[in-house]
Amino acid sequence: MDRPVLPLLGSPRAARADAVRNRRQLLATAREMLAEQGVARLTMDALAERAGLGKGTVYRRFGTRAGIFQALIEDDEHAFQERVLSGPPPLGPGAPALDRLIAYGRARAAFLIEHREIVRAAIDGRRPVPAGTEMRLSQMHIRMLLTQIPLDGADLDILAVQLTAALEAPLLLYLSAADFTDDALHTQERTARGWQDLVQRVCRRP
Template structure:
């Protein structure tokens, strides 16, 4: 089966020193999150911990939210690689419906694990973005739906993929504005959403 996803665009080629600085800063940011929590990661603190000038950090990320955008970008690439070439049913080799179910469960777990980072990546001066992950989810679901229902003439696959993407990604965006979103991440609620996703997919794909 051909892989449904189109790889995320990589940034333009960087100078070797710039690439090293970026990798070092992201590694340092992850260490700070693990030790101090997301809320304690600041631009100045990251520069000091990484042993780099503040100007380097500000040029690289622009804002504090930019740090978390970069972290999410890296993690989205890892997640996509699992979908592109990982073992089935998430990766290639399984039937379309099994892959749809596996993708929804994996994406739900991913979003729950990254809830604090997504929250920190939001710029309060800008609207909440859909993000590259949601765009790729829609592309992936659309192709798998076509494979699952190749002869279907009674459904609009494009519209259905858009609505299923909202069903999959939307609940987590709602929790971003919750008073205490940390109560959600890592709880059985994510498993329940995975179960409901399976019910939804099986209903949609029933012939």
């Protein structure tokens, strides 16, 4: 019997059990090594060996070294998105869109500072401002909120990209600089205030 030529959308194939297991194992091991030895010691070879797997498997699962850190962040990001999508206002639904936008910036700044070690490692090897998938979620959320605010004649797609970058830029700049330790909270707060000021300016009517 001929097998279906095109699998229907969303069912290309179930992920194999060993693949899922190995992915989990690698992420867990990566977190251990990160906590114990810091970012620098987390090499692909060391990770593979400590996880008891082959190097090829690490690459199959994450593609690049930066991919590991992105995966780690996305992992944590799930809980964060949960709060954003269905938590209490003003972050979650129920508050005016502008308030949610401001709250989102504040929460996002806190999130990035809280995970600064991993974030730093993730941007260390890749794109400066737009940093992969994590940013895509931010962008989508911001765009969604923007649709609920009257902004005559604005290009929402561009505006969402601009605002997402504007939100993260001060933090990424800070994290890119070497030796951040003490004034993290100060940067976080200043970023949050700057964000609030920016979106209020952008969204107010003339």
